[in-house]
Amino acid sequence: MPRFAANLSMMYQEYAFLDRFFPAVDDGFKGVEFLFPYEFSIAEVALKKNDSGLNVALFNAPPGDWSAGERGIASLPGRQDEFKRSLDTALEYSSALGNSRLHVMAGLLEPGADRAAHRAVYLENLAYAAQQAAPLGLTIVIEPINVxxxxxxxxxxxxxxxxxxxxxxxTNLKVQFDFYHCQITEGDLATTLRQYIESVGHIQIASVPDRHEPDEGEVNFAYLMKLVDELGYHGWVGAEYRPRGKTSEGLGWLRAWE
Known part of the structure:
Protein backbone atom coordinates (compact mmCIF):
# COMPACT_ATOMS: atom_id res chain seq x y z
CA MET A 1 0.00 0.00 0.00
CA PRO A 2 1.08 3.64 -0.37
CA ARG A 3 3.22 5.53 2.12
CA PHE A 4 0.96 7.59 4.35
CA ALA A 5 1.95 10.92 5.87
CA ALA A 6 0.03 12.35 8.82
CA ASN A 7 -1.12 15.92 8.34
CA LEU A 8 -0.01 17.54 11.58
CA SER A 9 -2.10 20.67 11.03
CA MET A 10 -5.35 18.69 11.14
CA MET A 11 -4.46 15.54 13.07
CA TYR A 12 -3.28 15.21 16.68
CA GLN A 13 -5.11 18.37 17.70
CA GLU A 14 -4.94 17.13 21.31
CA TYR A 15 -1.27 18.23 21.29
CA ALA A 16 0.48 21.52 20.55
CA PHE A 17 1.88 21.55 17.02
CA LEU A 18 5.52 20.90 17.91
CA ASP A 19 4.41 18.02 20.14
CA ARG A 20 2.62 16.18 17.32
CA PHE A 21 5.67 14.61 15.68
CA PHE A 22 6.31 11.87 18.23
CA PRO A 23 2.68 10.70 18.54
CA ALA A 24 2.75 10.27 14.75
CA VAL A 25 5.85 8.11 15.10
CA ASP A 26 4.21 6.07 17.85
CA ASP A 27 1.24 5.42 15.56
CA GLY A 28 3.49 4.07 12.81
CA PHE A 29 3.71 7.02 10.41
CA LYS A 30 7.00 7.47 8.58
CA GLY A 31 6.12 10.83 7.11
CA VAL A 32 4.23 14.00 7.94
CA GLU A 33 2.90 17.05 6.16
CA PHE A 34 1.45 20.29 7.44
CA LEU A 35 0.02 23.55 6.21
CA PHE A 36 2.30 26.33 7.46
CA PRO A 37 5.36 26.03 9.72
CA TYR A 38 6.10 29.76 9.78
CA GLU A 39 4.78 30.43 13.27
CA PHE A 40 7.86 28.56 14.47
CA SER A 41 11.53 29.06 13.70
CA ILE A 42 13.30 26.85 11.20
CA ALA A 43 15.46 25.50 14.01
CA GLU A 44 12.44 24.53 16.15
CA VAL A 45 10.69 22.60 13.39
CA ALA A 46 13.91 21.02 12.10
CA LEU A 47 14.75 19.80 15.61
CA LYS A 48 11.41 18.01 15.94
CA LYS A 49 11.72 16.56 12.46
CA ASN A 50 15.25 15.31 13.05
CA ASP A 51 14.64 13.96 16.55
CA SER A 52 11.53 12.09 15.46
CA GLY A 53 13.16 10.63 12.35
CA LEU A 54 10.11 11.51 10.29
CA ASN A 55 10.19 12.56 6.66
CA VAL A 56 8.52 15.86 5.87
CA ALA A 57 6.57 15.17 2.69
CA LEU A 58 5.02 18.56 2.02
CA PHE A 59 4.00 21.92 3.40
CA ASN A 60 2.57 25.11 1.93
CA ALA A 61 4.28 28.33 0.94
CA PRO A 62 3.05 31.39 2.89
CA PRO A 63 -0.54 32.11 1.80
CA GLY A 64 -0.79 35.86 2.38
CA ASP A 65 -2.86 37.04 5.32
CA TRP A 66 -4.57 33.80 6.35
CA SER A 67 -6.33 35.34 9.34
CA ALA A 68 -7.88 37.95 7.05
CA GLY A 69 -9.22 35.26 4.73
CA GLU A 70 -6.51 35.10 2.09
CA ARG A 71 -5.88 31.64 0.68
CA GLY A 72 -2.73 32.08 -1.34
CA ILE A 73 -1.33 34.87 -3.50
CA ALA A 74 0.13 33.06 -6.52
CA SER A 75 -2.61 34.24 -8.90
CA LEU A 76 -3.12 37.74 -7.48
CA PRO A 77 -2.13 40.59 -9.83
CA GLY A 78 0.12 43.19 -8.24
CA ARG A 79 1.43 40.80 -5.59
CA GLN A 80 4.28 39.26 -7.58
CA ASP A 81 7.06 40.78 -5.46
CA GLU A 82 5.34 39.59 -2.30
CA PHE A 83 5.00 36.14 -3.83
CA LYS A 84 8.74 36.01 -4.54
CA ARG A 85 9.56 37.01 -0.97
CA SER A 86 7.16 34.41 0.40
CA LEU A 87 8.75 31.77 -1.80
CA ASP A 88 12.19 32.70 -0.48
CA THR A 89 10.88 32.08 3.03
CA ALA A 90 9.42 28.70 2.08
CA LEU A 91 12.64 27.61 0.40
CA GLU A 92 14.63 28.47 3.53
CA TYR A 93 12.39 26.10 5.49
CA SER A 94 12.63 23.46 2.76
CA SER A 95 16.41 23.58 2.84
CA ALA A 96 16.32 22.60 6.52
CA LEU A 97 13.35 20.20 6.48
CA GLY A 98 14.16 18.29 3.31
CA ASN A 99 10.62 18.10 1.98
CA SER A 100 10.29 17.02 -1.63
CA ARG A 101 7.05 18.92 -2.33
CA LEU A 102 6.01 22.54 -1.75
CA HIS A 103 2.37 23.50 -2.27
CA VAL A 104 1.75 26.97 -3.70
CA MET A 105 -1.83 28.10 -3.13
CA ALA A 106 -3.48 29.98 -6.00
CA GLY A 107 -5.66 32.41 -4.02
CA LEU A 108 -9.16 33.76 -4.39
CA LEU A 109 -10.85 35.18 -7.47
CA GLU A 110 -13.06 38.01 -6.30
CA PRO A 111 -16.45 38.53 -8.03
CA GLY A 112 -15.99 40.51 -11.22
CA ALA A 113 -12.22 39.99 -11.33
CA ASP A 114 -10.46 39.39 -14.65
CA ARG A 115 -9.79 35.66 -14.64
CA ALA A 116 -7.43 35.89 -17.62
CA ALA A 117 -5.28 38.43 -15.77
CA HIS A 118 -5.16 36.18 -12.71
CA ARG A 119 -4.23 33.19 -14.85
CA ALA A 120 -1.38 35.07 -16.52
CA VAL A 121 0.05 36.06 -13.14
CA TYR A 122 -0.40 32.51 -11.88
CA LEU A 123 1.61 31.04 -14.75
CA GLU A 124 4.32 33.66 -14.31
CA ASN A 125 4.64 32.96 -10.60
CA LEU A 126 4.57 29.19 -11.03
CA ALA A 127 7.35 29.31 -13.64
CA TYR A 128 9.42 31.42 -11.25
CA ALA A 129 8.72 29.09 -8.31
CA ALA A 130 9.67 25.99 -10.26
CA GLN A 131 12.89 27.61 -11.42
CA GLN A 132 13.86 28.66 -7.90
CA ALA A 133 12.93 25.26 -6.41
CA ALA A 134 14.84 23.16 -8.94
CA PRO A 135 18.32 23.50 -7.38
CA LEU A 136 16.90 22.05 -4.14
CA GLY A 137 15.46 19.05 -5.96
CA LEU A 138 12.05 20.38 -4.90
CA THR A 139 8.80 19.95 -6.81
CA ILE A 140 6.19 22.69 -6.71
CA VAL A 141 2.61 21.40 -6.55
CA ILE A 142 -0.67 23.17 -7.19
CA GLU A 143 -4.00 21.96 -5.82
CA PRO A 144 -7.53 22.27 -7.17
CA ILE A 145 -9.78 23.04 -4.16
CA ASN A 146 -13.56 22.82 -4.05
CA VAL A 147 -15.53 26.05 -3.72
CA THR A 171 9.40 19.26 -15.08
CA ASN A 172 9.24 20.03 -11.34
CA LEU A 173 5.72 21.49 -11.44
CA LYS A 174 2.99 18.94 -10.72
CA VAL A 175 -0.56 18.65 -9.39
CA GLN A 176 -1.72 17.73 -5.93
CA PHE A 177 -4.56 15.23 -6.29
CA ASP A 178 -6.78 15.56 -3.22
CA PHE A 179 -9.50 12.92 -3.46
CA TYR A 180 -11.72 14.90 -1.08
CA HIS A 181 -11.70 18.06 -3.20
CA CYS A 182 -11.89 16.16 -6.49
CA GLN A 183 -14.90 14.10 -5.41
CA ILE A 184 -16.83 17.19 -4.32
CA THR A 185 -16.04 19.14 -7.49
CA GLU A 186 -16.06 16.56 -10.26
CA GLY A 187 -16.16 12.94 -9.04
CA ASP A 188 -15.06 10.13 -11.37
CA LEU A 189 -11.99 9.69 -9.18
CA ALA A 190 -10.51 6.50 -10.60
CA THR A 191 -10.78 7.58 -14.24
CA THR A 192 -9.42 11.03 -13.48
CA LEU A 193 -6.48 9.58 -11.56
CA ARG A 194 -5.69 7.17 -14.41
CA GLN A 195 -5.79 10.02 -16.91
CA TYR A 196 -3.42 12.31 -15.03
CA ILE A 197 -1.23 10.06 -12.88
CA GLU A 198 1.98 10.94 -14.73
CA SER A 199 1.76 14.56 -13.59
CA VAL A 200 0.41 13.93 -10.09
CA GLY A 201 2.99 15.06 -7.55
CA HIS A 202 1.17 14.42 -4.26
CA ILE A 203 -2.03 12.72 -3.11
CA GLN A 204 -4.26 13.53 -0.14
CA ILE A 205 -7.24 11.70 1.33
CA ALA A 206 -10.20 12.35 3.63
CA SER A 207 -13.75 11.05 3.77
CA VAL A 208 -16.50 12.74 1.80
CA PRO A 209 -18.59 14.64 2.73
CA ASP A 210 -17.40 15.12 6.33
CA ARG A 211 -13.60 15.19 5.91
CA HIS A 212 -13.01 12.63 8.64
CA GLU A 213 -11.01 9.38 8.59
CA PRO A 214 -11.02 7.64 5.18
CA ASP A 215 -13.16 4.77 6.47
CA GLU A 216 -16.62 6.27 6.00
CA GLY A 217 -18.66 8.22 3.49
CA GLU A 218 -19.18 7.92 -0.23
CA VAL A 219 -15.64 7.15 -1.45
CA ASN A 220 -14.17 3.62 -1.61
CA PHE A 221 -10.65 4.41 -0.46
CA ALA A 222 -9.56 0.78 -0.18
CA TYR A 223 -10.20 0.41 -3.92
CA LEU A 224 -8.52 3.72 -4.74
CA MET A 225 -5.39 2.95 -2.74
CA LYS A 226 -5.01 -0.33 -4.62
CA LEU A 227 -5.35 1.65 -7.83
CA VAL A 228 -2.69 4.10 -6.67
CA ASP A 229 -0.32 1.14 -6.31
CA GLU A 230 -1.32 -0.35 -9.66
CA LEU A 231 -0.60 2.96 -11.38
CA GLY A 232 2.93 3.00 -9.98
CA TYR A 233 2.64 6.07 -7.79
CA HIS A 234 5.53 6.06 -5.30
CA GLY A 235 5.00 9.38 -3.55
CA TRP A 236 3.38 10.15 -0.23
CA VAL A 237 -0.35 10.04 0.47
CA GLY A 238 -1.23 12.74 2.96
CA ALA A 239 -3.93 11.97 5.53
CA GLU A 240 -5.44 15.44 5.54
CA TYR A 241 -8.59 14.96 7.61
CA ARG A 242 -10.26 16.11 10.81
CA PRO A 243 -10.35 13.14 13.22
CA ARG A 244 -13.75 12.27 14.67
CA GLY A 245 -12.15 12.02 18.12
CA LYS A 246 -8.61 11.47 19.34
CA THR A 247 -6.36 10.84 16.37
CA SER A 248 -4.77 7.60 17.56
CA GLU A 249 -8.13 6.03 18.31
CA GLY A 250 -9.29 6.58 14.73
CA LEU A 251 -6.44 4.89 12.89
CA GLY A 252 -8.18 1.60 12.20
CA TRP A 253 -8.14 2.50 8.51
CA LEU A 254 -4.34 2.64 8.60
CA ARG A 255 -4.02 -0.68 10.39
CA ALA A 256 -6.37 -2.31 7.88
CA TRP A 257 -4.24 -1.14 4.95
CA GLU A 258 -0.78 -1.95 6.37
Missing part, protein backbone atom coordinates in the same frame (compact mmCIF):
# COMPACT_ATOMS: atom_id res chain seq x y z
CA UNK A 148 -17.71 24.67 -0.95
CA UNK A 149 -14.77 24.69 1.44
CA UNK A 150 -13.09 27.78 -0.02
CA UNK A 151 -15.59 29.90 -1.97
CA UNK A 152 -13.96 31.77 -4.83
CA UNK A 153 -10.79 29.70 -4.94
CA UNK A 154 -9.10 30.23 -8.31
CA UNK A 155 -8.26 26.61 -9.16
CA UNK A 156 -10.99 23.98 -8.86
CA UNK A 157 -10.57 21.16 -11.38
CA UNK A 158 -7.91 18.58 -12.13
CA UNK A 159 -8.05 19.13 -15.91
CA UNK A 160 -7.39 22.85 -15.51
CA UNK A 161 -4.51 22.25 -13.09
CA UNK A 162 -2.79 19.77 -15.40
CA UNK A 163 -3.28 22.11 -18.37
CA UNK A 164 -1.56 24.88 -16.42
CA UNK A 165 1.37 22.61 -15.63
CA UNK A 166 1.72 21.67 -19.29
CA UNK A 167 1.63 25.33 -20.29
CA UNK A 168 4.33 26.30 -17.79
CA UNK A 169 6.39 23.35 -18.98
CA UNK A 170 8.57 22.88 -15.90
Missing amino acids: RDIPGFFLNRQDEAHAICREVGA
